Amino acid sequence: MESHPTGMATLPLRWLLRLFPKRFRDRFGADLCLAVSDRMAAARTQSLWAAVRLFVAEFWGLLVSAARMRFASRPRTTISAAPRGPDGPRRKDLLMQSLIQDIRYGLRSFARNPGFTAVVVGTLALGIGANTAVFSVVNGVLLKPLPYEQPDRLVSVYTRFLPESGFDFNQFSLDPREFQDYREQSESMEVVGFYWTGSTTLTGVDERAEELRTTAVSAGVFRALRVSPLLGRAFIDDDNAPNAPAVAILEYDFWQTRFGGDPGVVGRTIFLSRRSVEVVGVMPEGFDFGTRDLAMWRPATIDPAIPATRRSSHYGYGIARLAPGVTLEAAEAEMTTLMAGWRDEFPNIHTGHFLFLMPLVEDVVGNIRQPLLLLMGAVVFVLLIVCANVANLVLARGENRGTELAIRTAMGAGRARVAQQLVTEGVLLALAGGALGILLAVRGVPFMLALGGTAIPRSSGVGLDLPVLVFGAALTGLAGVLFGIIPAWHVGGTDLQSALKDGSRGSSDGGTRMTFRRILVGAEFALSVLLVIGAGLLVRSFGELLKVDPGFRTQGTFVARVSLPSQAYPDDEQVLSFYTGLLERVRALPGVTSAGTSTWLPLQGSSVNDFEIEGREPRSQGDLARNGIFVAAGPSFFETMGMTLERGRLIDERDRLGTTSVVLINEKLASEFWREEDPLGERIRMVGLGEWATIVGIVGNVRGDGFAQDPDGAYFLAAAQTPATMGSARRTMWLTVRTDLAPLTLARPIEAIISELDSNLPLTRIQTVTDLVNRSMAQPKFTMVLLGAFATLAMMLAAVGIYSVMSYSVARRNREIGIRMALGAAGQDVLRMVVREAMGPALIGLGIGAAAALGVTRLMSSLLYGVSPADPTTFGSVAVIFVGVALVSCAIPALRATRVDPMESMRTE
Template sequence: MSFLRNLFTKGAVERDLDQEVRAYVDLLTEEKVRAGMPPDEARRAARLEAGGVEQIKDEVRDERRGSLLDSALQDFRYGVRLLRRSPGFTTLAVLTIGLGIGANSAIFSVINGVVRKPLAYPRADRLMFITSQFPTLNFSKFWISPPEYFDFREHTKAFSSVAAYTTGAVNLSEGDRPERVNTAFVTANMFDVLGVRPQRGTVFTAEQDLPGTAPVAVLSHELWQRAFGGDPAIVGTTIQVNGAAREVLGVMPPGFDLHDSKSQLWLPLGLNPANRQNRGSHFIYLVGRLADEASIAQANAELQGMLRQGWREWVPQGHVPNDSTHRVQVAPLHDEVVGNVKRALWVLQGAVALVLLIACANVANLLLARAESRHKEFAVRTALGAARGRLLRQFMSEGIVLSVLGAVLGLGLAYWGLKALLAANPESIPRAAEITLDPMVLAFTVGVALVTGLVFGLAPLLHIGDQAVSLAIKEGGQRATSGAGRNRVRRGLVVAEIALAVMLVIGAGLLIRTFRNLTSVDAGFESANRVTFGLVLPPATYPDSQRVVQVITDLSRALADVPGVERVGAMQGLPPMRPVNANDTNFEGYAPGPGDPPANVDYYQVVTQGYFQTMGIEITRGRAFESGDAIGGPVVIINEALAKRFYKDRDPIGRRLNPFFGPNTPLFTIIGVARDVKQGGLDAPAGTELYFSHEQSARVTGFPPRQMNLVMEVSRPLAALAPAIRAAVSAIDPGLPIIQMRTMDEVVGGSLVRQRFLSQLLGIFAGVALLLAAIGTYGVLAYMVSERQREIGIRMALGAGSSQVVGLVFRQGLGIAGIGIVTGIAGALALSRLTQSLLYGVKPSDPATFVAVAVVIALVAAAACLIPMRRATRVDPLTAIRAD
């Protein structure tokens, strides 16, 4: 192809042309010499006759087919020049596209990192997450008990290996800096199941993972770097974990984690395969790797077989999984990790896709309006012989210039937006560390940019048909009122924009209402002016259980003396986001029949004497814990939900119950009923709950909780109190790390991060959509007014008042908005099923939201009419009629 030749061998072609032209001059000179001219004169004459060598070459160059590229460049330059000449239009268009593409790339990056990317393990699709399920207790995803784990591991054929784990946190003391570290307690085969080898050293063996586990530990790469400065001789050294020495066996590679637990330390779980007692003690999760030839379906079929029959054969009596009340389920680990955030992310992606659509419609409309005002220019150029293809190319290059500029802006926005997004919401997105603007996203953005460029480019072609050309020329430059067909396209685009904006604003409205509903939920305790932090008293440094109680009591007293601290209490579990305990509990005289709730309590809570008052939890019946309880008989306080479930209308005070704290647990007497506290999330009903006295726990059960959260009612801000609080803790034990000191408002707010994140983002997108739709409406009306200036002028000359002119514009504007709103509401209703699971306390078809949104959009449309309306009334009939 000469085109390619020209393109790639430009140098050679250029030289060839040069020689050819020079040869021509030589031949001409020779001709003149032969005709009798002296050589010097002949040469000068020949040069003169031929014209400049460079000019000739230039003209040949222009003729080249390779100039397709040159002319594309020319189109591009022309496009840039035109765009520079109308900076208002260009800025608006580039901003519009930039916003659309930026939002899309940011959200797509999140989806790519969180949902689409496989987990960071070899053959991660073969990894399954195994949990139990208790339909009658409403536990859809519950732990497995160790005996169940061993039963399953021994009998499964569908899985090549199955590992178990539980997560928690430990105190790590490195020098004088105590630190709280997320820890995974795993079976020795977990590393094999996940398929990840340590970066240094080794991991523990099955022998080291037996009960009374060997004092060994495996570090995460991040912990090794942060706490040990990446010490190359770390393997074999000793670290202090919960006050006891452990030998470091190895370091895992960077980024290694399990189920997004952000674990930094890996310790042996220490289950005893020989012990098949305590079948009801559910506290581990299982991760299994499917055998090479097995599918998920096969694993499920095998499991169903075990549940129906097998398990009962291995364990003839007692608590075993079955296929009705105590199921076991298998799900891909990836789905588990990504789980509940997936739908929210896709909703966001849908929302930004709508924003992009609106942006495209807007820019298409802008270009369409421009194309119409340049109607004559195109007609003249067509008549002068500009090929239609060339015009088309120019349109497209203009569109592509716009969308490329928009894409550059969009990528910038995406980059910073993503940073801001992740910085503002570190907790609400799983796998946040894996989110980056990667080549995939880049490709996506470029694709979107090119497609929008093409779409924009083609839009004006809708009316550069043959008739348009001849019409424009016939009109002789007179401004024609654009045809009905063309207006229909423009209006259709605006209607679509408004409809999409309505859908988005309704979605955002519903989520914002959800968020407000959640923030106004009565959590059952006072969070304002409350400050909390956690403490863990490890057995190695606090072997005596009485001492464990004493430390908390002493610390409570010391904290109460801090100026600005009004009251002090302590609790084992921090509401409102606690994992459910679901402990079997015997209520004296309660024998559940077939339809009755099983004797099981959702939450066990251990609290100090000052707790209820400090947290502002009302005791509705009976009394709270008193100082006499420390030496008195076992007492318990129940919540209202428990009273209602197990005591119905009988008075629970004085009745007794037997919690599960191991063998020889005494009967506890109910002394009071407390108001319900939300423990399992603000959007979930408060579960049943038992409160035990921390002061009597060591004496009565022998197991005082070693992890406690202190809470203080304060009259000064946290920042002012923090040093004194730290000093008080340090005075009791300088080696105790303070865990997450923060206000209770932050704790409550923290449980809503995901909802807040969603409603904020969607709110921003809806705002952008609203703005774009307003611009679109304004554009189409402004154009209509300028186009009908003549008509308006004539009407006014014939006696039409300005109110009639205003009515003309207004009717048109509201007509467009009306159709858009109705279409949008229909669309929102159609999509309501998708958003349902994200809402709380509001129906997806909530009439109030719909009406409010319709009113807002109508107002925005009316506002968009204002400037065109004013302009219409200012039309001077004389000028309008004389114009053109």
């Protein structure tokens, strides 16, 4: 679609060519354009930043050269123009000359008013910059089509559990049997694919052992996405068979970095978790379907031996492409019919549990859509405030220039000519502001992306590309026209005679203009009140989030993951003794307070599994399902994470294979399933696995899925007893270490310990618990910081607006104030008068803004935690702040008014 991006980008440059003399343009214009677009194309291959820089340089260069050539060649062109034809100089050339004249004149007058120019250009740059930056994120994340063929035909398949099923999951993964049935029964889908994410350890490429993120895909996934491999072959259905030879397809970046882009990699054998696997293909650049930082795809093997009635292992996701001519609505209708059939066939499973479809783009963009739209709205408001402010300044300036313009008119300039000059000046201001704003955006976008971190999907597609530049240019153009037209329109109504007579103090028709400017200020106030209330709610909500007790300590804990391959550690004994040895050595490190292992960490996702309670009837339909997050935890895990013990005891060294199997439950689980009874001493076991374990303790709840989520029920089995209680030892564990040192300084020594134990084992996902917390807070923080910044900006602009209007008003009423004081008004009276005048529009704006906020903030209630969208504290404090801002910003002009010397003010007239 973007076949000629650089051609489009040179469009403004081509437009600039019109500034050059016609003779030059005729001879060199076409070639110049070609050369510029060649350079742009070359720069584009380097980086976008290089292209933007080049664009700015060329733009400026053309502008300067054009001006230079015009002035250098003017006498010659006018002389040679006459004999050119009977019509004399062409009208267009005349217009061009007057335009150059206006530009020169405008630039000179800006140079004379550096303060005015700086404020106008600066605020415009902030407004346009903020808009361009936010739009570039919105464009890259929300608007750009997904990088697949006909992406709007792609849908994700999920399941839902309504409470009547005993569970309550709005969006859940699929069981492979559910996928297979849907694939066979659905006629509205061209292809249905199934995938899940995992990890593996790569060895045998070089010295390093490395943990990789992988995605297991059925052959249908690539077919649904319509992506073919760059090298080798895609997966075929046979690859998904249980006994098929192990194969893998590499991701492009991984192939480049780890295999140096060697095309001979196809057919090569690598070792994944110490099993030999053949590389059969490489996918094209930019294709990374499945998970973040993915390295390769492997076939999703589904064991056909498992009967169709065993359909409660939800671990995969579905992706499908609508068949030609089938709408999403039709596919959904078919799904409803299919699900009714499933419910009849498997009533104990599919009552309140069914599959549903969701457009893929919605799935990818998910929860960032609302914050981004909120921010987009906010920056549009900021731009409106900027425009109101600049309009105010330009108006004030226009009124001060009344005499100057009147003289120009008297000297023979037509009204159109004067208007042309004002429009030119407006456009110049806007161009400067726009160019600076786009530069601000160039700097701002990486900052925004860094702030959002993993909370922003598709962030690699965010950048200042063509649509974004066009957006910025369009804003600039709009602003320019606006600032040109407002004063020009006012000039249209100026009476030449009175303007000359009155000088700059003409006050006869000042009334309506002042009203207009007060309306502008009131509107600025209303908009910024709205923004500050929104930001205030987010700040309050973030504060509530920080106040939440997550149930674990968020500081001073090091975490990392170890994964033992089953090839090298076939026996449970080996696994258990490895982790015992590891913990012993880690605990001996200096600075380590305690160390533990666990299959689960808060904020890292969790697995839920059913359990049964000894002596109770199996659950009947509609009862709360007996399930919870299941964890295998080693000794000291709870102490290390800072989780609290409410009753009983924790898991410790006594709990080994051969002693009584034990389990801890959390308070949530205890309150759900042991309302009257005492859970201590009762026995539970995982459904379908292992032996009964005795509940020996109750631990505090942990917010494992994010601070804003209510804690889930969880049960913790002793890691050393998992061969008995879970059927096998757990090979992949999180190592958690509490320390007084900076946690990450432990990484080196712990890696050294691991490689002593097994040189082929990588220590992966090294981080601190603080990192986990920060990541889970990234999205609310992103929204809060940006909205906060924009709201602060809006508030400052509104303050500047009131200040400038009141300064102007005091200046033009100098004489009136002088007379009042001569007639006996005290300084206090004058002060009161000015403040009253300023507070009028401010209070009205405040009222309108707050009323609007009451309506609008409800839309953001899903972004708020623990705060009502109509939170009186927020509304109240914002009102107080804004009254304060209004008072402060009119204080200086008001004080200036009290110092008016009556004699002086009347003498100057």
